[in-house]
Amino acid sequence: MRMITKLLGAAIAAIIISPSLMAAELTGTLKKIKESGTITVGHRDSSIPFSYIADASGMPIGYSQDIQLRIIEAIRKELDLPNLKVKYNLITAQNRIPLVQNGTVDLECGSTTNNAERAQQVDFSVGIFEASTRLLSKKDSVYQDFDNLKGRNVVTTAGGTSERLLKSMNAEKQMGMNIISGKDIGESFQMLESGRAVAFMQDDALLAGERAKARNPGEWAVTGTAQSQDMYGCMMRKGDEPFKKVVDNTIRAIFSSGDINAIYDKWFNQPIPPKGLNLNFPMSPELKELIANPVDKPAPVATL
Known part of the structure; x- marks a missing residue:
């Protein structure tokens, strides 16, 4: 009888302490969040319509x-944290990867392209968007494609995929472009709108966002031969598989449930803040394929 009582007591004790044991088994980012009660997420301030501040x-x-x-x-x-606090950390194209690497930011979902170089520094979720790098220029200008930009001022955003592509194109094709790099997407468009550049190279969806907030949206057109097909993903620290699993499973659930269609329609086919303008940007076949078959592989090498 005494032995049975001891075994029963041990079993009850195991049940009582199992939650704390489970917590102790947490590692990496999940452990950090559980212990602090806070998750820090990165965001941009002008990546319309992906991550931006409107008011x-x-x-x-x-x-x-x-x-x-x-x-x-x-x-x-x-993590059974009903009172989990969310801390928002403003990032830029230049500092977003270091801030994830050093633990300042736990997760960043914005407009960051998953490519081979970045995948060596951070981990990416399954893709959340597909974009093409193209041009924004005046609808009635002659600067409608990359071959027309020889010797011209062309703006792009510092630290982004488009900056690297544009510089490579300029060198390999000896185009003599004067490449201007804005600190963010908003500043880059200001340079275009003010006439300091004849075209702005960036991802097509972001260009549609800048066109929508222009003083006269009808003056501008997203144009030019696509130079790459880029997949956006959420960034997190490298090698943290338990955290990545939660992130990936959530995105897959958004896709498989069809909820992604309402989210997409809200931001690309309806009026959005701050001006209530509609991007009128239909979902691409590439994004539909990504939703049907989520992957986290780096984007293919750009065609220059």
């Missing part, structure tokens, strides 16, 4: 932010 509240909104909020909710449930 004085300073809170980021956008297509990628809606996906990020769903991931945060999944983490809240996974």
